Amino acid sequence: MITVEEAEQIILAQLKDYGTGTVPFEQALGRVLAEDIKADRDLPPFNRVTMDGIAIAYKAIEQGISTFNIKATQAAGEEPIGIDNTNECIEIMTGAALSSTLDTIIRYEDLEIKDGTAKLLITDIKQGQNIHQKGKDKMQVDTVAAANQLITPAIISLAASVGKARLMVKKQPRVIIISSGDELVDVADTPSDYQIRRSNNYTIKAVLSQHGLDADMLHIPDDPEITKQQIQTCLQKYDVILLSGGISMGKFDYVPQALEDLQVKKLFHKVKQRPGKPFWFGRHNNGVLVFAFPGNPVATFMCLHRYFLLWLNETLGLPSKPPIYAQLAEDFTFTPQLKYFLQVKLTFTKQGVLLAQSIEGNGSGDFANLADTDAFMELPLERNEFKQGEVFPVIKF
Template sequence: MTTVNQAEKLILAQLKDYGTESLPFEQTPGRVLAEPIKADRDLPPFNRVTMDGIAVSYLAITNGITTFKIKATQAAGDEPAAINQPNECIEIMTGAVLPASVDTVIRYEDVDINGGLATLKVVDIRQGQNLHLQGADKKQGAILASVGQMVTPAIISLAASVGKADLSVKKMPRVVIISSGDELVPVNQIPSLYQIRASNSYTIQAVLQQHALRPDIIHIPDDPEVTRQQIQHCLQNYDVLLLSGGISMGKFDYIPQALEDSAVEKVFHKVAQRPGKPFWFGRHGNGAVVFAFPGNPVATFMCVHKYFLNWLRAVLGLPEQAPMYAVLDKDFQFLPELQYFLQVKLQSNPQGQLVALPIEGNGSGDFANLADTDAFLELPLEKSDFKKGEVFKVLKF
């Protein structure tokens, strides 16, 4: 049987470059840059005032002048004013450009203003204080964000600041989520006693939407010919097929045969893990890949996070995420020789450690238990007794 590590390596061997596209910058959060963002001018682009107050020539301070006549008032965005005499000042606001005739800003708290005059209340004044000098952050042409970085709110701010109304980003693969089975009914219908509402597809969709993917969803009834036609259609129109259910040994599990009939090569089937042991992965000659997850909700949820999202990061050229570890909060035993993904609630203790509290449910069909947890603790298959205080890798969701 394929181990978890082997499955990860086999999946990551199936990478493809899907190209690039240009999008309005406000539509790119979560996408990956395919071009650098450069400063179109110095940052800041001028000597910028950082405090409301008065702007003076420091030479006047050294000559003992302590009272200044307010020559003008200048707000952010105004053209710079000017003084003509050493005993003059400009009342100036945060964000304004510093006029060439002055070089020091004294905040309002340190002056008394009365009758058009500003009198100093302090003697500790430094030349150039309360200024953000032109080019202090970045010079014109400097790279502010590099190719391969994920677009975050901070990068959106950079793009807006340098006038990049459109950004070149890496294309996302076209993804379809496929459910199957006559036991599933739409969410807005009342199921019979022998039916359930379809939920796995929407769970996967919600996970993918958090990663800037907008997958389509289709449902296939328990019909071998319809199954084959739908699988072949999806292979021609999508880059990734994410299937939930229908891959076991049941009499009405038609998907494995449909995949075989559609020339999808099986890379592996069954992984030494729980939940998600029946996980199936394959590839088509046109480059499409197929992730066929078990139908149990917890198994599907775990496999999407463990396998598909890691594959997606690699496809987009994002760096491998540094592993996270947590301390097991109580003894736990798991007997089968399988790598166990234990549902846990993460907390921190006074020593600054990340602690994993097991929240045991009723197996991989207990999707309600997911709402009370926020991670899986990866327990290795080489052992069956896990002690409080031992440290294991965390798959956070």
């Protein structure tokens, strides 16, 4: 049985570039940027007025002028209007492009405007005040956002600013979520006394959608021929198959045999961890990856976050996520020789310390507790006793 770290290494050795495509910028939220976004003009593209008021030439202040004739009024978006003499000013609005004859803005609050003149009510005036200088944020052709980062609202905004109406993004792997077994019925169906409803597939789909990935779903009945045929189709149509349950020693688990018959090579089976010990991972010759998560809902949830989302992050070329560390809020003991993923609820102390409160379920199969927790705390394999105040990494979900 391999360790969590060995499983991670084997999975991260299977990175693949799925290519790029373009999407309208406003639909690119949550995707991975595949090109540098460059400024098409200086940002701002002109000396931009940041207060409503008047624009003057600062040398007028040096000359002792304190009342100005209003030569004209300039709205934002209009062609700049200049002055001919330093005793003139332009009444000007926020967002307007400043004429080269002007270099200082006095806001309305500091003025008395009467009979076509503006009189200064203050004396403390700095040259260049209330102007956002051309090119101060970025110069033309500067990169405003570099490739290989997640597209956030800030990136959407930058794309809009520089007129990038379409963005080149990383293509996502095509993912299918497969459930199997005649004991599982659909949510809208009424299970017999001996059946339960499918839920892991919906959990997986919801988590993936939080990460911008739209996965398909398929349920395979307990029939060896259908199982083989449907998995064969999936190996042709998808890049990744996510299975939940169905990989075990059970007599009616036809999935392992189908995978073997279809030349999906096992890269590992079983990891020194709880939950999720029977996690299976394999790869077809054509590059399709198969993550077969254990059927236990908490195990599926943990493995999805700990392994698949990590792989997805790396395969899309995103920088590795910086680790999150939290302090254990109370002592905890776990004796099996497995790395334990403890369900915890995270809060911040007023000292800025992330505190992890354990919320132990009735067993690893109790999914209900996941609704009350935020994260798994990853407790080292080598130890059995974990003390209050000790710090360990956590995986937020």
